[in-house]
Structures are given as C-alpha cells and as structure tokens.
Amino acid sequence: ALTAGIVGLPNVGKSTLFNAITKAGVEAANYPFAxxxxxxxxxxxxxxxxxxxxxxxxxxxxxxxxxxxxDIAGIVKGASKGEGLGNKFLSNIRQVDAICHVVRxxxxxxxxxxxxxxxxxxxxxxxxxxxxxxDLESVDKRLSRVSKIAKTKDKEAVAELAVLEKIKPVLEAxxxxxxxxxxxxELPIVKGLFLLTTKPVLYVANVxxxxxxxxxxxxYVKQVKDFAASENxxxxxxxxxxxxxxxxxxxxxxxxxxxxxxxxxxxxxKLIRAAxxxxxxxxxxxxxxxxxxxxxxxxxxxxxxxxxxxHTDFERGFIRAETVSYEDLKEHGSMPAAKEAGRVRLEGxxxxxxxxxxxxxxxxx
Ligand code: GDP
Numbered sequence: 001a002l003t004a005g006i007v008g009l010p011n012v013g014k015s016t017l018f019n020a021i022t023k024a025g026v027e028a029a030n031y032p033f034a035x036x037x038x039x040x041x042x043x044x045x046x047x048x049x050x051x052x053x054x055x056x057x058x059x060x061x062x063x064x065x066x067x068x069x070x071d072i073a074g075i076v077k078g079a080s081k082g083e084g085l086g087n088k089f090l091s092n093i094r095q096v097d098a099i100c101h102v103v104r105x106x107x108x109x110x111x112x113x114x115x116x117x118x119x120x121x122x123x124x125x126x127x128x129x130x131x132x133x134x135d136l137e138s139v140d141k142r143l144s145r146v147s148k149i150a151k152t153k154d155k156e157a158v159a160e161l162a163v164l165e166k167i168k169p170v171l172e173a174x175x176x177x178x179x180x181x182x183x184x185x186e187l188p189i190v191k192g193l194f195l196l197t198t199k200p201v202l203y204v205a206n207v208x209x210x211x212x213x214x215x216x217x218x219x220y221v222k223q224v225k226d227f228a229a230s231e232n233x234x235x236x237x238x239x240x241x242x243x244x245x246x247x248x249x250x251x252x253x254x255x256x257x258x259x260x261x262x263x264x265x266x267x268x269x270k271l272i273r274a275a276x277x278x279x280x281x282x283x284x285x286x287x288x289x290x291x292x293x294x295x296x297x298x299x300x301x302x303x304x305x306x307x308x309x310x311h312t313d314f315e316r317g318f319i320r321a322e323t324v325s326y327e328d329l330k331e332h333g334s335m336p337a338a339k340e341a342g343r344v345r346l347e348g349x350x351x352x353x354x355x356x357x358x359x360x361x362x363x364x365x
Contacts, residue, residue, distance in 0.1 A: 003040065003068040004202070004275040005096030009123050010114050012104035013206040013240035018071045020240065020268055023247035026066055039071045045276055046269045047283060049326050049356060050294050056333065057287045065283050065294040067276055070096055080133035090134050090196065098278050099201040100271065101127065105220035105237070106208040120220045121227055124203070128176055131196040136171045138195060139164055163189045171197070179231040200278045203228050204271060205237040212239040213262030236274050238267025282355035285326065286310070287335075303351040307361045317364035323347045326356040 008014045021041035044064040054062045072092045080090065093099065103120045104113065115122065143164050149157035163186050167177050176197035182190055190198055205221045215221050215237035228235045239261070246257055246266050258266060280299045284306060285292065297306045303323075308315030328343040329335065338344050353359070 001066075001068050002097045002279050002281065003070045004098040004100050004279070005070045005072040005093055006100045006102060006204075007072045007093065007127060008102035008204075009104070009126060011111055012102050012123070013106075014071070014102050016240040016244050017102060017204070017206070017238070017268075017271075018069065020243035020247040021069050023244065024268055039073075041069045041071070042066050043069070043268070043272050045272055045283070045294065045296075046265075047294055049283075050285070050292065052330055053285055053287050053292050053326070053358070056330065057289065057292050059287070059289055059292040061291045063291060063293040065296045067272055067281075067296075069100070069275070072096070078130075080130045080137070090130070093131070093196055093199075094194065097199070098275060099199050100204050100275060101201055102204045102206055102240075103220075103224055105205040105218060105224065106211070106239075108208070118220065120205070120224050124224070124227060125174075128197070129174065132171050132174060132176060135177060135195045135197050136168070138193065139168050139171060142193065143168070159185075160189050162186075163193075167193075167195075176201075176231050178233065201231075201233045202271075202274055202278055203233060203235045205235055206240045207237050209239050209242050209261065212237060212242065212267070234274060234278065236267070236270050238271060240267075243268045282353075284353055284355070284357045284359050286360065287329075287358050288360075297353060299355070301353055302349065303347055303353055303359075303361075304349055306353045306359070307363065310361070313365060314361050314363050318349065319362040319364060320349075321347045321351065321362065322360040323351070323353075324358050325354070326358055329358050 006014055006018055018041060021043055025041050025043050043066065045067050047064065050062060050064055072089065101124065103123055104118060105120055107118055142160070146157050146160050146164060150161040166180065170177060170180055177195050178198050178201065203224050205215065205224050207215050207218055207221060211218050218237070221235070221237050225235050242261060243266060246254055247268065249257060254266065258264065281296050282299050283294045283296060285294055295306070295309050297309055303321045304315045304318035307318050307321065322344055324335070324338050324344045329338050332338040332341050332343060335344070
C-alpha cells in the first residue's frame with residue numbers, strides 16, 4: 001500500500017501527531033491481512049459520500065477506504081554523511097511515497113527546541129538539506145556513469161544526461177528537485193532516479209491550540225506557506241496536542257471539541273485527505289445490500305485495473321462495469337431510479353475510472 005512518512009526535527013510534535021493517528025486508527029481486527037508494524041498507523045479516509053451512500057442503500061456493513069502513515073524516527077542532522085541512524089533515516093524516507101514534514105509553529109517555553117529558537121524556515125531547511133545532499137550524491141554518481149555513455153550518442157543516455165544537468169545546479173543551490181518544472185518526456189527519467197527531494201511533500205504546521213482557528217494569520221504558518229509555494233508543495237495546519245485528545249472522542253464529543261477550537265474539521269482528517277490526494281489517489285464505491293465500500297485507486301487507472309483492487313479475478317475476467325456517478329445516484333435515490341433516468345452507463349475495458357464512480361463489475365470466472 002502507498003504510505004506517507006512523517007518526518008520532522010525532534011520536539012516538533014511528530015510523536016504526538018502519530019499517537020493521534022494510531023488512536024484514531026482502524027481496528028486491526030477489521031483488516032486481518034494488514035501487517036502490524038508499530039511504525040505504521042492505518043486510518044480511515046473520511047468521506048461524506050460514503051455516509052450518504054450508506055443512508056441510501058442501508059447495507060449490512062460499510063467499509064471506508066484506508067490510508068497508512070509511517071513514523072520515520074531517526075537522527076536527522078548529519079544523515080547525508082551516512083552515519084548509523086542517519087543512514088537509516090534516509091533509507092526509511094526512500095521507502096515512502098510521500099512526505100509529511102512536521103514543522104513547529106507553536107511557542108512554548110516549557111518545551112525545548114533543539115536549535116534553541118522557534119524558526120520554521122530554518123527547521124525545514126535542516127531536514128531538506130540532508131535530503132538535498134543525499135540526492136546530490138545520487139545525481140553525481142549517475143552523472144559520472146551516464147556522461148560516458150552519452151558520448152557514444154546513446155539516445156537514452158543523452159536524455160538522462162540533460163535531466164541530470166538540469167537537476168544538479170538546483171540541488172547545489174540548496175533547493176529541492178521538486179521545485180523544477182520538468183517537461184512531460186522528462187518525467188519518466190526523473191522518476192527512475194528515485195530522488196528524495198522529488199517525492200511529494202506536505203508541510204504540517206503544528207500550531208498552538210488557541211491559534212488553530214485562525215492559523216492562516218499565524219506568522220510562522222505564513223512563512224511556511226510562502227516557502228512551500230516556492231517548491232510546489234502544500235501546507236496544512238494542525239494542533240497535534242488537540243488532535244491527540246480528539247482522536248479519543250466519539251463523534252458527538254468530537255463535534256463539540258472542534259466547535260470549541262473554532263474549526264470545522266479535525267486537523268487529522270484534513271491531513272489524511274491532503275496526503276491521499278497528494279499521492280494522486282481517488283475513490284470509487286461499490287454499493288450492494290451486503291456492503292457499501294470505498295476503494296482506493298490511482299488517478300488514471302482503467303476499469304479492469306480498478307476491479308483488480310477488489311480481487312485479481314475481477315481484473316482477469318473483466319467484461320464491463322455498470323457505472324453511475326455518486327452525484328447521479330444521490331440525485332435519483334436508487335440504482336433502479338438512476339437506470340430509469342438513463343444515468344447508468346455500461347463501461348468497458350478502456351474506461352478511465354473517475355473519483356466518485358459507483359461501480360458494479362461484470363466478469364467471467
Ligand atoms: P517529537 O520529538 O517531534 O516526536 O515531538 P513530541 O510529539 O514528543 O512533542 C514534543 C513536546 O511538544 C511534547 O511535550 C508535546 O506534548 C509538545 N507538543 C506537541 N504538540 C504541541 C502543541 O500543539 N502545542 C504545545 N504547546 N505543545 C505541543
């Protein structure tokens with residue numbers, strides 16, 4: 001499964017946030033095939049559409065889509081020098097699909113800051129520089145190999161060389177490779193380099209409880225936003241400490257707590273959704289009387305591949321999919337009514353599934 005890794009300097013609130021994730025997380029018993037790794041927290045993806053479909057269909061069971069966060073501990077500073085735990089830190093980052101970078105944006109004299117002052121931009125830079133150094137090393141290694149092959153006019157090598165030469169000066173200037181706009185034909189080459197600073201990143205501004213309602217006007221958050229914009233990254237603000245409490249509440253108490261904080265949605269729900277879309281994930285639904293369920297797929301996937309998310313047999317034997325959009329189904333109230341109104345389509349092998357499609361797969365066994 002795709003996973004987002006949580007990173008940050010010590011004492012910024014990572015463990016607090018990760019605790020909130022595991023407390024809010026799904027019961028392992030409901031997902032018997034999931035691996036139980038203490039560094040992984042699996043949460044449900046909040047989705048109002050699933051609640052609405054449940055009201056319409058009244059199934060025996062409703063199963064939300066899930067998403068995994070990985071807690072990346074380890075020493076940050078000096079990581080790119082390749083010593084012990086630092087090395088592990090980088091190899092853990094290498095394994096995740098997206099990065100949630102927690103940044104301390106709260107003042108609290110009782111909680112020591114490792115650098116002795118609150119400065120979100122310098123904090124971000126400390127971690128990013130380690131990743132940039134590691135990437136620079138990868139790029140240099142590739143360069144020495146590829147530049148030789150490129151001399152033979154090998155087409156692929158020439159193309160890769162051009163990409164490497166585009167990336168290198170940016171890294172040398174202390175900037176992440178994600179700040180570069182690559183041409184479409186360069187993207188597969190970039191992907192093949194497995195760099196750390198091209199992974200999608202979400203900056204998580206950890207603000208004080210009394211700042212979270214108006215986080216956009218918090219000076220620290222503003223700084224983080226400006227920086228994120230410069231490297232095509234996103235920012236969300238949360239109060240990790242409050243999230244830890246919210247995660248233990250039932251729905252009603254949660255609503256009261258959120259109201260008291262002055263926010264509409266919990267920071268954790270925002271984080272889950274942002275990470276989900278950051279990874280290019282989307283949701284389709286199956287809606288039977290037994291079970292209404294949300295399934296995760298990658299944007300751009302075709303109907304057979306999406307069927308394969310449920311079971312490989314569904315992909316192999318795929319014939320077609322009865323498909324209706326969530327909006328149309330909701331408007332007409334039931335599958336037969338939607339059919340009557342001509343809103344249910346029969347889609348074939350080439351159909352690119354859309355977020356919110358409600359699907360019934362027909363397949364040969
Ligand atoms: P980590 O080292 O990044 O994992 O940081 P922790 O999650 O252990 O947090 C370090 C300290 O900061 C702990 O004492 C937390 O209770 C505290 N902390 C975390 N989030 C907040 C917050 O939003 N506001 C305040 N005031 N303290 C926080």
